[in-house]
Amino acid sequence: MNKDIATPIRTKEIMNKYGFSFKKSLGQNFLIDPNILHNIVSHAELTKEDGAIEIGPGIGALTEHLARAAKKVTAFEIDQRLLPILADTLSPYDNVKILHSDVLKADVHQVIEEEFQDVKNLMVVANLPYYVTTPIILKLLTEGLPIKGMVVMLQKEVADRIAAKPGTKNYGSLSIAIQYYTEASTVMIVPKTVFIPQPNVDSAVIKLVKRDKPPVDVISEDFFFTVTRASFAQRRKTIINNLTSQLPEGKAKKEAIIAALERAEIDPSRRGESLSIPDFARLANELYQVFH
Incomplete structure (x- = not known):
């Protein structure tokens, strides 16, 4: 078994080795708690017949856990500086592919066709960059991709809005948009202390299971x-x-x-x-x- 990437010591070692510094503009916060990663992946219920798409793998902490659970993992990473680091940290796993690409601009349909021909189910599992959480989730849902669902970490306040019920202060157009396509639930709260650098807010992991068809019939x-x-x-x-x-x-x-x-x-x-x-x-x- 390989040593987990997601420990404070190992994370700092990797960053020092490559002289990596965080870019605030990319919303980079790396998880340093293997138990939380294990929990996230267990909520995705992946088998060795399934595929996983990850967005913003960072130095590979979550990617590694996905690689152990799934048949194949493809991750979108926008920060070029992380590519050599990922090539190093994920070298023990032959079922991972890193795409240097902005998922918001990518043709995800095409990626799925090329990378996931032979998987049973496909899940999106990611610690999403906070500044583009909502556009990423909405893109992946509105494009009608052949995914079973998502397990994603995001700011707790956004998770609260996504899973909100009518009559509550968090309920709004975002709740409706996402619940139109999925059944949404918050599966865990993640304290800011398990990241470096520490974000200013607590995080939550939400699970979105795609509906076979929307819960209502609309003309448009x-x-x-x-x-x-x-x-x-x-x-x-x-x-x-x-x-x-x-x-x-x-x-x-x-x-x-x-x-x-x-x-x-x-x-x-x-x-x-x-x-x-x-x-x-x-x-x-x-x-x-x-x-x-």
Whole structure:
């Protein structure tokens, strides 16, 4: 068994060997607790028939645990300085491939076709860079990739928003967007003390299991998400005020919007956070007639 990368001593040794310094702009925080990595990977429920996609492998701490659990691991790393380090730290594993690429610009479909022909299930497992957490998750969900789900670490406050239920202060358009595609749950809280450098906030690991089909039928997904975003534009405002101020020509169409709310059986004086995903689906389908 190889010595874990993710210990404080080994991490510092590797960094000193390569003279590596953290780039704040890339949101680099390296995990130095093997138990937490083991836990993250166990939530992904990988077998030796499965593949894993990782984003931002750093010096390979999580990658190593994935390599031990999965048939194949492909990781996207944007920081060129880490490539020689990863080649070194992951040299014991022949089932890992590192792509020097920004996942937000990458053709992930193509990568999956090239790298994961012979796996049963595919999971995304990553300690995501905090500054681009949401765009990465949304890209991977909206592109209709053949993945089973994700187990990702991110800022606790973002995890709270993703897994939030209607009627709570964390519930918003992000909760709806992600729960439309997946069943979301927070599986562990991770204290800031297990990273170097220590971030300013605690982290959480969320598990997203892709749904076979969305929980609601909508005429247009794009318009459904436009309506949910508009409904939360200013949280303290009522849904009618948000919709009239945010939707194109909303003020001119106020009467039609009120009529659509009534057909959807939603009181115009409610706030967005009180509406469930089925409520928003009914509303978006009624409003679609008004705006198209």
